[in-house]
Amino acid sequence: MTKPTWNNSVVKWIDDRLPIFSFMHxxxxxxxxxxxxxxxxxxxxxxxxVLVIMIITGIILAMHYTPHVDMAFASTERxxxxxxxxxxxxxxxxxxxxxxxxxxxIHIFRGMYYGSYKxxxxxxxxxxxxxxxxxxxxxxxxxxxxxGQMSFWGATVITNLFSAIPLVGDAILSWLWGGFAVDNxxxxxxxxxxxxxxxxxxxxxxxxxxxxHVGKSNNPLGIDVKEPGDTIPFHPYYTAKxxxxxxxxxxVYASFVFFSPDFFGEPDNYIEANALVTPAQIVPEWYLLxxxxxxxxxxxxxxxxxxxxxxxxxxxxxxxxxxxxxxxxLLLLVLPWLDTSPVRSASFxxxxxxxxxxxxxxxxVLGYIGAKPAHEPFTWIGQIATTYYFxxxxxxxxxxxxxxxxxxxxxSISAAxxxxxx
Amino acid sequence: xxxxxxxxxxxxDEGESRRDFLLIxxxxxxxxxxxxxxxPLIDQMNxxxxxxxLSSIEVDLSAxxxxxxxxxxxxxxxxxxxxxxxAEIETAQAVKLEDLADPETDKDRVKxxxxxxxxxxxxxxxxIPLGQKDNQPKGEFGGWFCPCHGSHYDTSGRIRKGPAPKxxxxxxxxxxxxxxxxxx
Amino acid sequence: MIKTITAIFTAFLLSIGTAQAAGDxxxxxxxxxSFNGIFGHYDRASAQRGFQVYKNVCAACHSLNYVYYRxxxxxxxxxxxxxxxxxxxxxxxxxxxxxEMFKRKGLPKDRYAAPFPNEQAARSANNGAYPPDLSLMVKxxxxxxxxxxxxxxxxxxAPSSVKMMEGMNYNKYFPGHQIAMVPPLAADAVxxxxxxxxxxxxxxxxxxxxxxxxxxxxxxxxxxxxxKVLLFLLVLAGxxxxxxxxxxxxxxx
Numbered sequence: 001m002t003k004p005t006w007n008n009s010v011v012k013w014i015d016d017r018l019p020i021f022s023f024m025h026x027x028x029x030x031x032x033x034x035x036x037x038x039x040x041x042x043x044x045x046x047x048x049x050v051l052v053i054m055i056i057t058g059i060i061l062a063m064h065y066t067p068h069v070d071m072a073f074a075s076t077e078r079x080x081x082x083x084x085x086x087x088x089x090x091x092x093x094x095x096x097x098x099x100x101x102x103x104x105x106i107h108i109f110r111g112m113y114y115g116s117y118k119x120x121x122x123x124x125x126x127x128x129x130x131x132x133x134x135x136x137x138x139x140x141x142x143x144x145x146x147x148g149q150m151s152f153w154g155a156t157v158i159t160n161l162f163s164a165i166p167l168v169g170d171a172i173l174s175w176l177w178g179g180f181a182v183d184n185x186x187x188x189x190x191x192x193x194x195x196x197x198x199x200x201x202x203x204x205x206x207x208x209x210x211x212x213h214v215g216k217s218n219n220p221l222g223i224d225v226k227e228p229g230d231t232i233p234f235h236p237y238y239t240a241k242x243x244x245x246x247x248x249x250x251x252v253y254a255s256f257v258f259f260s261p262d263f264f265g266e267p268d269n270y271i272e273a274n275a276l277v278t279p280a281q282i283v284p285e286w287y288l289l290x291x292x293x294x295x296x297x298x299x300x301x302x303x304x305x306x307x308x309x310x311x312x313x314x315x316x317x318x319x320x321x322x323x324x325x326x327x328x329x330l331l332l333l334v335l336p337w338l339d340t341s342p343v344r345s346a347s348f349x350x351x352x353x354x355x356x357x358x359x360x361x362x363x364x365v366l367g368y369i370g371a372k373p374a375h376e377p378f379t380w381i382g383q384i385a386t387t388y389y390f391x392x393x394x395x396x397x398x399x400x401x402x403x404x405x406x407x408x409x410x411x412s413i414s415a416a417x418x419x420x421x422x
Numbered sequence: 423x424x425x426x427x428x429x430x431x432x433x434x435d436e437g438e439s440r441r442d443f444l445l446i447x448x449x450x451x452x453x454x455x456x457x458x459x460x461x462p463l464i465d466q467m468n469x470x471x472x473x474x475x476l477s478s479i480e481v482d483l484s485a486x487x488x489x490x491x492x493x494x495x496x497x498x499x500x501x502x503x504x505x506x507x508x509a510e511i512e513t514a515q516a517v518k519l520e521d522l523a524d525p526e527t528d529k530d531r532v533k534x535x536x537x538x539x540x541x542x543x544x545x546x547x548x549x550i551p552l553g554q555k556d557n558q559p560k561g562e563f564g565g566w567f568c569p570c571h572g573s574h575y576d577t578s579g580r581i582r583k584g585p586a587p588k589x590x591x592x593x594x595x596x597x598x599x600x601x602x603x604x605x606x
Numbered sequence: 607m608i609k610t611i612t613a614i615f616t617a618f619l620l621s622i623g624t625a626q627a628a629g630d631x632x633x634x635x636x637x638x639x640s641f642n643g644i645f646g647h648y649d650r651a652s653a654q655r656g657f658q659v660y661k662n663v664c665a666a667c668h669s670l671n672y673v674y675y676r677x678x679x680x681x682x683x684x685x686x687x688x689x690x691x692x693x694x695x696x697x698x699x700x701x702x703x704x705x706e707m708f709k710r711k712g713l714p715k716d717r718y719a720a721p722f723p724n725e726q727a728a729r730s731a732n733n734g735a736y737p738p739d740l741s742l743m744v745k746x747x748x749x750x751x752x753x754x755x756x757x758x759x760x761x762x763x764a765p766s767s768v769k770m771m772e773g774m775n776y777n778k779y780f781p782g783h784q785i786a787m788v789p790p791l792a793a794d795a796v797x798x799x800x801x802x803x804x805x806x807x808x809x810x811x812x813x814x815x816x817x818x819x820x821x822x823x824x825x826x827x828x829x830x831x832x833x834k835v836l837l838f839l840l841v842l843a844g845x846x847x848x849x850x851x852x853x854x855x856x857x858x859x
Contacts, residue, residue: 060466077672082471085462087824240853247843254839258832259644270746444852448845475676475715
């Protein structure tokens with residue numbers, strides 16, 4: 001691309017020495033984008049904006065928060081009651097976490113439906129999975145900071161998982177805790193890491209966008225860009241569309257912040273942490289529920305566990321659950337190789353489309369089960385849903401790609417768009 | 423929307439001008455929203471309600487006898503309150519304005535002449551002057567003496583000798599009752 | 607088709623309800639609170655009566671640690687009233703110049719005085735049970751204000767199917783039905799300053815109003831600002847949609 005000529009002399013002076021303006025022009029103004037993107041493509045930019053909102057509100061909250069077990073809860077109450085607009089900034093940050101995951105999950109499902117993870121975008125997809133993992137770690141630690149009952153007990157349950165690691169589990173656990181239980185050292189280090197990770201996410205997002213700009217965007221038809229007529233410049237078309245999408249998101253976001261700020265939360269977290277009183281039910285935030293369900297599915301009498309633990313002197317149902325929980329996300333990393341279909345978009349894969357929606361239902365069931373107490377019938381429903389989850393990735397996708405007969409794919413984006421407008 | 427364009431030569435065609443108008447209008451609304459949204463992010467750093475609650479204190483002076491000084495803390499700063507004797511008041515009132523580095527009459531510095539209220543931070547570089555207790559040096563003018571660089575304050579707290587440029591500042595205060603003042 | 611099934615399925619799951627409160631207590635009936643809905647506000651008269659109930663009945667055992675006396679302007683008390691209420695309390699301050707802690711009258715800048723100095727003292731005075739702090743109680747329980755009102759009016763004789771443990775009281779809405787707190791409200795337990803008849807349900811309603819304010823003092827400002835923000839965003843989103851359509855008009859010819 002030729003460098004644009006800058007009329008403003010200050011801009012030109014800077015650009016000659018550090019071509020930031022030319023760079024921005026090429027990547028956000030000229031960037032050739034398929035002209036047939038639908039609104040499911042808005043969610044990437046929305047995720048980026050929510051990340052920035054979380055960082056800004058988070059830095060402000062850190063100006064008023066005290067990361068000490070004796071003062072953390074009181075400092076959050078002070079923010080709510082005495083800091084100017086403290087309640088607003090806290091509500092934006094609290095609900096922003098849920099909005100962030102909502103947007104990112106839709107963004108991921110879009111990728112799964114339209115085959116955006118397939119060649120040449122495998123690394124783009126894998127960076128996305130790393131972003132998801134970093135988000136989960138950030139959210140988990142952030143939830144501990146208010147030091148409510150759920151903060152403390154959620155931290156206790158999840159950190160205790162590390163003791164399932166054979167031989168070194170207990171050493172790792174006390175290293176993580178900085179003591180013999182979740183206590184002040186744990187809270188302090190979680191605060192430090194919670195402040196750090198979003199900037200790691202920021203860096204991963206930069207790499208994610210860089211990878212995107214190499215292979216350029218996918219599109220609902222899943223076919224490559226063949227001619228210049230297939231694309232339009234990102235600005236003004238997609239800047240305008242993304243701005244509208246942002247307007248809609250802000251309406252949804254503001255509805256929660258102003259009229260139902262505790263909708264996504266748990267009442268127990270308005271009780272200060274008490275190491276001697278366990279809440280009736282320990283429940284993570286909604287966006288972590290599916291993984292929690294997978295973790296708890298592995299009971300001693302779970303047939304799948306019994307099959308895979310043959311021999312098992314180092315193995316335990318607890319360890320199996322931990323491996324399955326992290327495995328359910330790490331599995332996503334190899335999705336580009338699990339799905340063997342040469343066709344990207346589910347629009348032309350009618351059988352896959354069916355199983356995609358079945359997969360969504362499975363995720364919702366897992367989420368529902370994650371919030372339920374750990375007894376029948378919830379346990380066996382969770383076990384079925386967990387088995388199906390792994391079945392979808394490890395059996396269904398590889399087999400379906402080979403056996404499925406896809407529909408005829410259009411010749412080009414332009415051809416398809418012209419055809420649909422006549 | 424009214425058709426603002428004329429058919430005069432050189433005028434932008436209707437579609438373009440409508441887009442410009444919409445763009446300008448939307449940008450203005452958006453920018454206004456952004457500015458309004460930015461305000462809480464800035465205001466949160468202003469003193470919070472609990473800090474402001476400490477911004478004024480009430481002091482009961484009934485226990486402070488004539489010739490006695492007390493120090494109270496107001497906004498994290500020491501405030502000297504002295505129940506002056508007749509001699510101290512007369513000395514303070516007799517000083518000529520030309521003799522003062524920071525000219526101020528004693529009357530302008532007190533509400534009731536027997537009560538002197540001032541912030542006990544030397545106006546030179548911020549040390550706390552001595553003189554609140556009888557066993558402390560009071561300087562050559564019978565008031566307060568700052569040991570850091572030798573500033574002398576008189577019985578009205580005015581700078582008389584030494585490097586300090588200004589008199590000890592008088593904070594805003596009021597007598598809410600005969601013997602109770604509210605500072606701040 | 608599949609999308610419809612997913613939507614219906616999700617709605618079905620949501621209707622079953624999220625994690626139920628532990629125990630078999632029934633859901634508290636919904637009340638018609640003035641603070642419900644997008645125009646919600648606190649009934650100041652009710653909140654002030656509720657404060658009277660808290661002060662004269664609940665404060666004997668329950669602290670209100672996150673409310674400071676100066677916050678009480680939020681329920682419409684004047685500066686003079688707040689000073690008088692604060693002055694009734696004895697607060698430990700210090701150390702003084704002699705190094706001793708001393709007692710003084712409460713000031714508006716102080717926290718609401720707690721009945722016990724710490725949890726252990728509270729337990730020891732209440733047969734081992736700890737009367738929880740009430741500042742956030744309405745937000746800390748499933749059912750919120752509805753639950754609190756139901757609890758306060760839900761005492762009664764235990765049905766024959768429930769075997770009461772020693773020292774416990776039967777309550778219809780408390781999870782497990784056995785609560786250590788004795789029924790706190792009895793008719794005319796408080797003489798209301800504004801002359802309202804102090805029935806148990808009236809006092810329960812008023813103290814719930816007060817405690818709802820105590821848990822969410824920002825609610826009125828939040829909803830007022832929310833209406834302004836949402837109206838603004840609706841207008842802005844509309845303009846952004848129009849702009850988007852304008853920009854795309856040459857593509858969608």
